[in-house]
Amino acid sequence: MKNSLFITLFFAMILPAHAHFQELIPSTDIVTVQGDRDLSIELVWGHPMEEQTMEMAKPIQFGVQVDGSKQDLLETLEPQTVKDHQAWKAQYTVKRPGDHIFYVEPAPYWEPAEGVMIIHNTKVVVSAMGRESGWDEKVGLAAEIVPEVRPYGLWTGNLFQGMVLKGGKPVPGAEVEVEYLNTDGAVEIPSDPFVTQV
Template identity: 45%
Template sequence: MKKMTFGLAVLCVALFAGPALAHFGMLIPDTDELTQEKRTVALTLSFSHPFEGQGMELEKPAAFFVAVDNDQRVDLLSTLKETKVMGHLAWKTAFTPKAPGLYTFVFDPVPYKEDAENNYIRHITKVVIDAYGEGENWNVPLGLDTEIVPLTRPFGNYAGNVFQGVVLVGGQPAPYTRVEVEFYNKDGKRQAPNERMVTQEVLCDGQGVFTFACPWKGWWGFAGLNTAEKPYEGRELEMGAVIWVEMQ
């Protein structure tokens, strides 16, 4: 039998992550859709291990904004109020759009010092909200240092749907990027049979594209992980492109 090429392998094989407790920037709204009956979205920002329900301190982000129809940016940093998520410092706010459209919320954290890995972690995290059924052009990059651009609509999905995206670094596709995937086990009802099942892992193909099927209802986080070219305060800097998507 001929050997399967590496490119085909990463398209066809999903790998389970070895270590548990993957880090995720979390930006969780109370809805992925705004309507005449629900006009305001509440959002919670945190830094956590979402499946196992273990939180970490999230310093007030360096930046937090909403991009309206992938264009106009509204600075929301001053709207953040302290809260607790999983017993640790987190942030919350609420936002009411002035018009129908696509609203992409983004926070860029102060790098988190992770002594266990002798590095710093910077997860640029986003979530997309559809307001009044007018959310279009959801596959447009925002020009972030690193980001996941969805190839599957990032809202209005059934549980069991496939989510597909492309990881960009510096605006360019990042081939063979490792993407960690984790379910936000908010109520703690889900139990992994063993540690390797807590965090799922897939590789992008040669064009930076990854694919994952989400089996359960709820919020799923996708983190495309790369290493910054320059260290941060003498340590390696993990650059995470994170997006959250709800399956219904």
């Protein structure tokens, strides 16, 4: 589902707002027993609410974790162009029940406004075949958000809550940025504060 609670929640790396996001977008966030088990996964770098893309270098790591076991998917990535910019895509077939945590560590980028290199570690959870377990597992990224509530099957008005970890340890009061994935410009932005939620 293209608007699957954009848990690319920009793992803010505990830095101020800049509104660049590493997008990790599965073709669906729930795979049913009777449904199609083939996922298409897009990796796009840009501004999701404003529908802008930017050049994305090949990631450092890309994989999936199921029941605590990781599978390296980096070599499955294929380059693609999204709105005139380099992006990536992968195909993945779900073979077993359980939550699938897809994750990416993109190449670092220089943020001149901060004078630092930033890495947008990102993950998204796909529920598979009704076995709702594993969504709250750590992946072990340098910085990540571990969900405290199930991150799929949410209705408008539901809340997502998670714990920000850096080096595996909680970061109290961490600033997290969230943007809506504004597919096909379905949402008109009334003013700047509606672009990035902080």
